[in-house]
Amino acid sequence: MKKRLIVLLGLTLMATCVVGAQSVSARSHSVRTESAAPSIPRCTASGNVTYMYWGDSGDNAAHKSSIAVAEKKCKGLHVNAIWDSGNYDTDLATKIGSGNAPDLFQLDASKRIPQYVSLGALAPLDSFVKQQKMDMNGIYWPQCVNELTYKGHLYGLPRTCSNQSLLFYNKEMFQARGVAFPTNNWTYSDLAAAAQKLSGTYSVPHDQTSQLRFGMAFNTDDFRTEQFMWDWGGDWLNSTLNKCTMTSPSAQAGLQFLHDLAYKVHGMPTAAQASGLPDYFGGFQKERYAMAFMGPWALDYAFGKKPGGQPQINFQWGAVLTPKGPASRQAVMASTGLVIYKKSHHKSAAFWLARFDSEGIGAVVTGAYGVDMPGATALWKYPSIVAEYGKPLLATIRQSNQTGRYPKLVPQYDKFWSVISADLQPFWQDQASVQQVTQKACADVTSQGLLH
């Protein structure tokens, strides 16, 4: 009995190692790096910098190659990289709490900065910026610098700065239904009219099965909720973040329009239909939705352009600006900040690495993986970035960034959004009116102390 167990354990361990070794050797997609990196100040700092980030294996490869270059350029710098593709925020909190905080780490800017600042975990970077005479708004997209500024202090460098509201469309499906392609001058009414025509049971050249397809993908996440409220002139909070304004007529009108796309226009699946369909980018990929609002990351996740990425799409697609709403045309920007731990002993080395990774080659590599756009504007001219996105798409993204706006920096974002999304759910399922759910959402976030 005991012997058999030991033999079994041994065999399994051996098997694991053999399989592991095989697959590691099979996996060696090389990472291209550019020869000339943008100029950033010479590295004078030194030390062991622990750098924690999230992402998939493509992101990790980008980080790894960037770190390798950084260590070569900066002799005194040693980087201990921690890649966490799991429960990133919880893991990070525990590491900080147990006295093992990374020196430098990524944070979802608008979602995390207020919380981490109020808990005293982040070092303000103003003194570094001043000392190194950085023109923040010249180097980076201003929208994303704003997003990393909280209560007058800068807390992070925008490694990525991506527009989350580009309208991607499937040319094949538009042609199949004889609908004109979207343009940069579209309004939301144009979108609704096209979506209606694009919904129905039909086949397309690359998918001959006749099945149910829709004009728009069903998506009611936080970015979409904000986008529709903004473009109708509303928002969920006022500018001082102490009053919930979702009950305003303009905010309600925006949400109502998104809702009606499904229940009145029938250009988008209802909540019940959507649950039987793939999610918005999976469905776009599988030609179930002709249009979807996504960020440039869609190139990776929906189109599978990343090396080793699984599904490839085989239809022609395009992307245009966010349509114009009754009030304005505003796109949601989201940034990944590189932030430094308040009690880090290697702040200046960490800051150098943050600059290198946000202005320099690191961001180029990430951008060239089609994951997210670099936060530094100069990098958008980089050959590999241009090659990755193509000039027309890049021009569209650049143009749409002019209309970009960063989300409100809500303290305790997670809980805030969790409360709101739960309260809005009956509305998306057409079981309650927009007045009912927004009143409930505002009452809840106020009574639970989630505002300033």
Added chain:
Amino acid sequence: MGVVAVPRPPRRRRALPVRGHGSRLAAYVVVVLISIASLFPLYWMLENSLRTAVDAGANVTLLPKTPWQWSNYSTMWNYLPFPMSTFLINSFVLAGLVTIGTVVSSALIAYGFARFRFFGREVFFAVIISTMMIPYAVMMIPQYALFINFFHWGSGGSLFGYHNLFQFLPQVVPAFFGSPIFIFLLRQFIRGIPFTLDEAAMVDGAGPLRIFWKIILPELRPALAAVMVLTFIGKWNDFLGPLIYLQDPHNWTVELALNGFVGRYGTSNLNLQMAASVIAIAPIAILYFIASRQIIEGVALSGVKG
């Protein structure tokens, strides 16, 4: 290999007195149906792990479309920050350490209760059993506070060349202080070992530890096997403990790795999810079929008498 010795008067099992062939047949039909229901999800897991990403979970066919996608397994193997072998080894190390700790400590404590009389023994034992009623919910956060604020076991440092083994300590160290349910089980077994054996050893001048080693342990082997296997499986299957304490991906167990296929980065890869599930299940399934007898009897005993 001895059967788990059930210390109770021998009683032959007999069929219920009045039963026709019809009921026997019906019983077989039901039993076979339930067996199929028990095994089918496992088959479905294996089947879907061999489909393409587009096909997985989509079309219902009894066999996946050819060619079978064996490459899913190698894709899955390297999908997460570290190859699957890292997570498998972590699970083995963690579950192994917990098993060693639980078995050694529980056996010693049970020995103390079964063979030595001292004041308040029965009350003490009742207290141990009653602590099983304390829900983990109230212990979860203060234990976390204890481990990360007092002991700084969140991470950092390396032990025996194993990087950040400290992250395992919050789950491993408490195991070395006994588990009530297994203390109970083993105490029952030790009581069933004839005391005359101890006495004979005492006459030869053996001390308590020597008696434990020479007399008790050999007799206890079947029960220890049950405890070992149950503890190992229990820890291998644990999700919450690793979720709280293992922050660095190179420390993840297989269960945490599976979560990595569910979350933010894995929604459209059902085939890889299933391939990873197969890998997570395989060691436990093999272990189970080797030691099913010990497991089943251990559960039945510790359960009914708990």
Added chain:
Amino acid sequence: MSAVETAPRRRRRRRRWSQSREARWGVGLTSIWLVGFLVFSAVPLAMSVYISFTSWAPISGPFWDAHTVGLKNYATFLHDHVFWHSVGNTIYYAVGSVGVVNLVALPMALLLNQKLRGLNIFRTIFYLPAILPTVAIVLVFRLILFPGTGLVSWILTKVGVQCDTTQVTCNPIDWLNNPHLTMPAVILVSAWGVGQTLLIYLAGLQGIDRSLYEAGAVDGTTGWSAFRYITLPLLTPAIFFNVVTGLIGAFQEFTKLVIFAGGATATGGPEHSLLTTFWYVYIEGFDYSHMGLATAMAFGLFVLILIFTGLNFLGQKRWVFYQEERR
């Protein structure tokens, strides 16, 4: 609560060790547990009382530096309707899963408790689901229940219960996202892991003395009445055990719900329909860094478990029948 007496205890020991030596060893060996209990349970329990009065967030430093906020945390969760919703879900899941599991396990045990060829193999197969990793099992059930394209949907469509998912008018039955269906789905998944309960019933049935049935047969007590008047009363200790341990376990179920909802980042499932109190404690504590609030809520859950377990123990006198005098 031992129903069957174990080894005949040796009354007369020939003592080779002095009484004090024996006591020293006994206390020494058993205090291994005591040390562990004090360090890893008693001290944390005391700490948790303190933490529940603070606003501790692990990010900002050790808990002893956190601000104390008095009873605020208790007031907060008692006024939080999500908390009460989670209490409802907890009771729903606990009562539902324990009920379903026991209703499935008891007939299965009766069925298996006869002379069947290959019984050991069947027993092995039936118990298998109970020991497999929960995460993997729930993942495959998600696949099976996947709305529209999953196996269950496919069967329902074939049988004609569900509409054809290729039609615009079809709203598929959605086990994963419809807040009214998610909890029943998880309860059904937990019924698949019925093995543990089944084994305990089997052991209980095998412990019933056959002579009772033979005596009953003489009086004409067979079939249903034999079950009603002999089997069931003698099985009540096992039922009681299964219900009590099942409830305590179910009140703290975490993995099944979390994975079914789509991973640790899915906070509570659609419309919080899978959010149990235990999960809410985890989310408040580890995701939102409100450790004080989470600890206070954990005490709330503790009270809930105490009430249910207490009711069980009070009620047992009415229906649990012990074959022999309890020790």
